Amino acid sequence: MPREAEVDIIDAGRAISIALPNGVKQRFHAIWLRDNAWDETTRAAGNGQRLITLSNIPVDTRVSAVKSEAGSLHLTFQPENRTIAFDLNWLADHGYDNDRSRVSGWTSPDIETWDASLGAAIPLADFGAISRDQAALGNWLHGVRRYGFGKLVGGPVENAALFEVASLFGYIRETNYGRHFEVRTEVNPSNLAYTGLGLQAHTDNPYRDPVPTLQILYCLENSAEGGENMVVDGFRAAERLRAENPHGFDLLTRYCARFEYAGSAGICLRSRRPMIELAPDGELVGIRFNNRSTAAIIDVPYEDMADYYAAYRRLGEIIDDTSMEVTFKLAPGESFIVDNTRVLHARKGYSGAGSRWLQGCYADKDGLLSTLSAIELQNRKAA
Known part of the structure; x- marks a missing residue:
């Protein structure tokens, strides 16, 4: 300078x-x-x-x-x-006298979109190392901000260990599901509620406003065959849709979808938001995609509804494309975190003998970004 x-x-x-x-x-x-x-x-x-x-x-x-x-x-x-x-x-x-002409759907310089080719660039860290070393924590959080997800290994195999992950950068966001929820299923279960079926890539809780912006999933048991976790970059999916069908992209950003959950007594959650959300200046800021929780879409005019549904279908096809997914299988003591406003997560089906037990919780991105910014500021002062 x-x-x-x-x-x-x-x-x-x-x-x-x-x-x-x-x-x-x-x-x-x-x-x-x-x-x-x-x-x-x-x-x-x-x-x-x-x-x-x-x-x-x-x-x-x-x-x-x-x-x-x-x-x-x-x-x-x-x-x-x-x-x-x-x-x-x-x-x-802090200059603002700049050329502001940007294509609709632009992303922040802090963000890098990805597909299955991400490979070894997955933000990966040892739980013990980032618990002891602020520099290591900052490096991992930087990767989570850049790619929208990250993985941890070497954590304790004990009940509620996921709270220790959240405490590295922020706080638990409690919902009607409690401070955490169990993802505990058995193969050949006595109750069909405990199923090993696969789940399509989705964002969680789109029926909330605001949605929980971070989700943590922590593995305690995983001896079943299959059951790999998958993540898909919703921002890259939106970019692909925009390149293929600019009009369809515009429809999914311009009109609100509706989402609803009323599966528990005393609970009726609803939101009205676009599936692809842009800031007023066109920045891509959010994805909401969850077929199980999508309510009747009634905010799209008749003359646009057919094209809207065509774009909705194509977005789902892009998300389901195997060239978009990063897949990994968690071992006990391993966990991963996703930016729930950007990265969709899924699970492959599993079968055979054994069990699969994960615990999940929600947190908020502002805590993670605050912790990362504080570390970066301290590093700049020390330089």
Whole structure:
């Protein structure tokens, strides 16, 4: 990052233009700069939270003078007649004067979509190592953020060990299923409820709003033949659909599907969200796909319903394509975590003698991202 910048006051002081020596140019509005000041009267020293509201800043705020020094920029604001220093690195990291033309369905630079070719790039770590070493934990969490899932080995084979996984980065999200749920089935069971049938790739709890954003599955027993876990990148599936059928992609983002669960006494959960969810600027931010929980779709106009269903069918076919899936079998003491807003998970059927016992729980992505960001910030300070 250059240590000095050339600065001009423009638009009668309502903005400035910064021409950095490396050729990067940015414009900043005076009101934006004043609102984002880091001086002691604007921000609390301990936590960085604002001490003022926007209404405390004069509506006619403008920059009357600038002074560039090595690594910093000093701006004088009127009518307050206050001079505040800004770090040039911070300004470079927070510039907003950029080309915003992006294709609908773009993804964050922190995200890498994948298919079955992911192979050895699966974020994999030893439970004991990341429990003891913050750097190892940060590396694993970085992989989970990038690929939307991760696997752990070497964990304790004991009841409720999955809570120890969640405590590495956040907190359990309790639902009507409790703090955790049992995925315990037996081959040739006495009750058909304990079945070994396979499950299509899906996201969990699409009938909640908001959905649990993380799911952890932890293996305690797995002596049955088959029963491999599968994960599919819903974002890559959405990208494939967009490439094949832009109109169908648009329909699945523009209209809401409906999801419902009323399988327990006193419980009736419903949500109304698109199967492919975009932010207002077109960023791909979520997938909800679960055939078992999809209610009647009634928010699509008659003239679009046939095309909507064709796109819905094709999305399911892409998700079911074996070239999209990463498959692995958990051993006792192993677990995996998925971003439930992005990565679909499934289970192959199993048969023969033996048993299969997993425990599952939900957590939220904000805790994981917060822990990762704190580790990354500490690493930057130490560098």
